[in-house]
Amino acid sequence: MTDVMKAIVQTTEGDPSALELQEVPKPELQPGEVLVKIAAAGVNRADLTQAQGNYPPPKGGSEIIGLECAGEIADAGDTDRSVGEKVGALLVGGGYAEYVAVPEGQLLPIPEGFSFAETAAVIETACTVWSNIVMEVGLKEGETILIHGGGGGIGLMAIQIAKAIGAKVAVTAGSAEKLEVCKKYGADILINYKEQDFAEELKNQCNVILDIIGGPYLKKNMFALAEGGRMVTIGLQGGNKAEINMGIMMMKGISLHGTTLRRRPVDVKAEIVRQTVENVWPMLEEGRVKHHIHEVLPLADASKALGFLEASSHTGTLVLEP
Amino acid sequence: MTDVMKAIVQTTEGDPSALELQEVPKPELQPGEVLVKIAAAGVNRADLTQAQGNYPPPKGGSEIIGLECAGEIADAGDTDRSVGEKVGALLVGGGYAEYVAVPEGQLLPIPEGFSFAETAAVIETACTVWSNIVMEVGLKEGETILIHGGGGGIGLMAIQIAKAIGAKVAVTAGSAEKLEVCKKYGADILINYKEQDFAEELKNQCNVILDIIGGPYLKKNMFALAEGGRMVTIGLQGGNKAEINMGIMMMKGISLHGTTLRRRPVDVKAEIVRQTVENVWPMLEEGRVKHHIHEVLPLADASKALGFLEASSHTGTLVLEP
Numbered sequence: 048m049t050d051v052m053k054a055i056v057q058t059t060e061g062d063p064s065a066l067e068l069q070e071v072p073k074p075e076l077q078p079g080e081v082l083v084k085i086a087a088a089g090v091n092r093a094d095l096t097q098a099q100g101n102y103p104p105p106k107g108g109s110e111i112i113g114l115e116c117a118g119e120i121a122d123a124g125d126t127d128r129s130v131g132e133k134v135g136a137l138l139v140g141g142g143y144a145e146y147v148a149v150p151e152g153q154l155l156p157i158p159e160g161f162s163f164a165e166t167a168a169v170i171e172t173a174c175t176v177w178s179n180i181v182m183e184v185g186l187k188e189g190e191t192i193l194i195h196g197g198g199g200g201i202g203l204m205a206i207q208i209a210k211a212i213g214a215k216v217a218v219t220a221g222s223a224e225k226l227e228v229c230k231k232y233g234a235d236i237l238i239n240y241k242e243q244d245f246a247e248e249l250k251n252q253c254n255v256i257l258d259i260i261g262g263p264y265l266k267k268n269m270f271a272l273a274e275g276g277r278m279v280t281i282g283l284q285g286g287n288k289a290e291i292n293m294g295i296m297m298m299k300g301i302s303l304h305g306t307t308l309r310r311r312p313v314d315v316k317a318e319i320v321r322q323t324v325e326n327v328w329p330m331l332e333e334g335r336v337k338h339h340i341h342e343v344l345p346l347a348d349a350s351k352a353l354g355f356l357e358a359s360s361h362t363g364t365l366v367l368e369p
Numbered sequence: 370m371t372d373v374m375k376a377i378v379q380t381t382e383g384d385p386s387a388l389e390l391q392e393v394p395k396p397e398l399q400p401g402e403v404l405v406k407i408a409a410a411g412v413n414r415a416d417l418t419q420a421q422g423n424y425p426p427p428k429g430g431s432e433i434i435g436l437e438c439a440g441e442i443a444d445a446g447d448t449d450r451s452v453g454e455k456v457g458a459l460l461v462g463g464g465y466a467e468y469v470a471v472p473e474g475q476l477l478p479i480p481e482g483f484s485f486a487e488t489a490a491v492i493e494t495a496c497t498v499w500s501n502i503v504m505e506v507g508l509k510e511g512e513t514i515l516i517h518g519g520g521g522g523i524g525l526m527a528i529q530i531a532k533a534i535g536a537k538v539a540v541t542a543g544s545a546e547k548l549e550v551c552k553k554y555g556a557d558i559l560i561n562y563k564e565q566d567f568a569e570e571l572k573n574q575c576n577v578i579l580d581i582i583g584g585p586y587l588k589k590n591m592f593a594l595a596e597g598g599r600m601v602t603i604g605l606q607g608g609n610k611a612e613i614n615m616g617i618m619m620m621k622g623i624s625l626h627g628t629t630l631r632r633r634p635v636d637v638k639a640e641i642v643r644q645t646v647e648n649v650w651p652m653l654e655e656g657r658v659k660h661h662i663h664e665v666l667p668l669a670d671a672s673k674a675l676g677f678l679e680a681s682s683h684t685g686t687l688v689l690e691p
């Protein structure tokens with residue numbers, strides 16, 4: 048093996064359209080890591096935020112964008128894995144490349160019958176959704192969950208996992224087309240946030256909210272939460288600041304959570320991966336949860352892929368192939 | 370039995386000094402309730418807030434102030450309890466009286482060796498502390514907890530339970546005397562909030578915060594929370610409004626909870642009582658958790674008792690005896 052590889056490099060800081068395929072050094076393995084030869088890399092909104100300069104990788108993380116991939120183990124390092132083993136991987140970064148170094152605990156099996164592209168398209172969303180709606184805020188059968196941005200990659204995964212758990216699912220989205228897709232994937236209550244006030248529609252009814260908007264929705268979300276409701280915020284697409292009335296928190300007995308999958312410690316990530324494979328992989332293999340790939344593009348088209356996200360003109364997930 | 374009793378009645382709305390002992394109808398039993406002849410009633414800060422007109426009883430609750438008592442069962446209603454059984458009781462209201470009706474699930478045994486006054490002094494604080502620091506935010510051995518108002522009734526109970534769990538305990542209080550008492554009860558880190566900035570002292574170190582201040586402390590509390598930290602707010606002594614930066618919630622992976630024991634559904638209260646008796650009663654009986662009665666006053670002196678709270682000149686709990 049040579050010690051260089053092709054990877055996406057940002058040539059102008061903060062400009063998502065300035066992504067070029069260049070030669071860079073291959074990653075070096077740390078103890079407990081394996082080297083994966085990437086066959087497909089998933090595209091996430093966080094990639095766009097990172098390319099815009101607003102989501103710097105955590106200390107020690109790769110500067111290369113990309114939070115999930117699938118491929119073959121090219122070097123098993125000091126682990127008991129085998130070269131040639133087909134795997135998916137949850138990444139802190141480095142997915143927009145030919146090779147990436149991954150802590151063993153962040154490897155996932157390929158779901159039965161899944162291609163590399165299909166695998167790469169579900170890892171980040173499945174881990175994010177399971178760790179948040181189940182592990183963080185304990186969604187239970189019979190409860191109502193509100194999923195903001197139901198037509199996005201996270202949204203469609205969340206709708207299906209919540210339905211598989213036996214919850215009632217409400218979603219918001221900005222167009223009738225996206226709401227139609229949400230319905231197809233199982234959503235029970237469809238709210239066009241450009242035309243309707245979700246807080247009025249769902250007043251005191253939501254046991255759980257999966258929030259990607261942040262500040263501007265906080266007051267409305269607290270209004271929509273039921274007694275004992277739990278909200279987890281995983282995105283701040285509307286901004287991070289809000290006024291909060293803590294009296295309402297107390298009177299309704301609610302809790303507000305914030306998480307980022309990428310910043311969790313390695314042992315927590317490994318536990319998230321373990322539980323996601325245990326619970327969500329069977330749902331994928333039995334077809335109870337469907338993946339939804341918007342388009343597969345060559346790795347060199349990374350800027351184009353982020354452009355789809357910028358325009359919010361996609362439904363589901365985009366995948367890049369080196 | 371006659372159908373009247375003596376109880377504390379507020380003669381001027383919103384004025385805590387206008388509390389008089391008057392004759393009122395005895396409470397009528399609902400299904401599942403017992404009538405307790407009160408020997409001692411605990412005094413809580415919520416009683417003052419209620420007398421000031423800022424904490425109305427929940428719908429259907431007694432208008433009479435008082436959240437905890439101890440005494441004897443005078444009428445077992447439709448339950449299997451026995452008349453004459455000595456009990457403690459967690460109340461939604463009605464404690465400042467000769468008799469009170471209580472759902473059976475809210476009865477607690479008298480801890481071995483405890484008087485009625487001692488029992489009445491620990492129920493509300495023990496249930497509040499256990500339900501919040503353990504059931505709501507899962508304080509664990511080896512973690513650090515910050516307890517605001519360490520010298521108050523809740524504070525002293527929280528210090529001791531947290532120490533019994535094996536946590537490291539930091540407290541705030543407004544005087545050297547109160548901090549000395551906190552230390553005697555086991556606190557490890559003493560912070561005089563009038564002279565020190567607790568957020569600077571405890572930056573990123575608190576796994577759990579028990580908050581009674583609300584709005585004005587939110588930003589500082591979030592600063593003091595560690596990665597994965599949890600805060601539960603049970604009082605709003607400083608006010609309910611604050612600006613919140615949800616980005617910090619996400620980056621630190623923290624959660625903010627609010628609860629009021631009184632507003633919890635009857636079945637949740639019963640579970641809280643069950644777990645408190647199972648876990649805290651042995652601590653009380655073995656002396657690992659000590660109660661601290663500031664003074665026992667006759668029931669007619671209810672206004673005087675609330676005056677102590679208003680002046681914050683007490684340490685520990687006040688008790689009234691009919």
Ligand SMILES: NC(=O)c1ccc[n+]([C@@H]2O[C@H](COP(=O)([O-])OP(=O)(O)OC[C@H]3O[C@@H](n4cnc5c(N)ncnc54)[C@H](OP(=O)(O)O)[C@@H]3O)[C@@H](O)[C@H]2O)c1
Nearest residue numbers: 092175196198199200201220221259281282306307308359
């Ligand atoms: N914290 C974590 O660990 C973590 C992990 C993964 C993802 N995330 C975050 O989760 C969010 C969603 O990610 P994604 O990959 O699903 O992105 P995505 O595919 O772009 O989906 C976002 C969706 O949000 C909708 N939307 C925009 N403004 C909205 C509003 N005001 N109300 C309701 N919906 C709105 C958009 O639909 P319309 O065009 O119809 O508005 C779009 O479908 C992002 O903020 C991402 O950064 C966080």
Ligand SMILES: NC(=O)c1ccc[n+]([C@@H]2O[C@H](COP(=O)([O-])OP(=O)(O)OC[C@H]3O[C@@H](n4cnc5c(N)ncnc54)[C@H](OP(=O)(O)O)[C@@H]3O)[C@@H](O)[C@H]2O)c1
Nearest residue numbers: 414497518520521522523542543581603604628629630681
């Ligand atoms: N949500 C619930 O279920 C629930 C149940 C029980 C109690 N509570 C609430 O819990 C709180 C405490 O109750 P309590 O019975 O313990 O009252 P307490 O005995 O009056 O204690 C309150 C303590 O707070 C301290 N304090 C005041 N301002 C402070 C500040 N800025 N920073 C730090 N400490 C401060 C006071 O000490 P200094 O004089 O030294 O300042 C006092 O010792 C109250 O707000 C009460 O309403 C809530």
